[in-house]
Amino acid sequence: AIIGIGPITADAMVASVGSAREFKNGRQLAAWLGLVPTQHSSGGHTRLGTISCRGDAYLRTLLIQGARSSLQRAKVVSAEKSTPEQIWIRQLACRLPFGKVLVAIANKHARQLWAMLAHEETYDADAWLQHPMVQRPAGKYAITVSAMA
Template sequence: KLAMIPGIGPITASALVASIGDAKNFDGGRQVAAWLGLVPRQHSSGGKSNLLGMSKRGDTYLRTLLIHGARSVIYRVSQRADACSWISSVVNRRNKNVAAVALANKNARIAWALLAHDRQFDAGYVHSTAVA
């Protein structure tokens, strides 16, 4: 399931499954990303939030695999002429390394969602809330 996510191959997928184990032990995708060290470090006080760079805490091996996979996706998107995806807009706004960490964070959250809810990857998936 995880190897279908762009930027995650068989090695990264098997390492994620082996390290995470039961995804339901985590409350959400952000908790998995924080566990991997892919979220900004906070230095906040008194209601004033100050976000610093990537925390770099957690599993170095998994974080490296996710970031390298994200870099390969960014490289492939930059080669296409009709690149109008989320990652191309991030690359246009920010540095490529910042965009790679953002995509790695997004992939970690998607991986948690697929494992926790036992779903297949769908690139066009839109979460719909139940309307009563």
């Protein structure tokens, strides 16, 4: 199971989105939910603003609350037992403000849920290892965690 996504969030996602085939990809779903920054561009300058807050406010709230749970869990789990997503969350929390970290996690969860719904698959935490662009690590995950402890 995805840490931070429980039965209430999953039910709300299915009720709001359905099979998710209306969206071309997870990025479109995240944009529809308002989990992406607004863009103010003029000439050669691109400025990103706050999240757009469009779409289903209830579902966005549930995803943000689930992100809080994921962040809290990533902070307390030991480095040896961390999943790659928890390592990513801890690295993100070191360099970004709290609110931006929550939105980034919620965005990632929305994309993961889109993939699960669109492809009718269950969650597999190690699926990223099967991607052809990923170099196979020597150890379990072979990611240095000493800087995050």
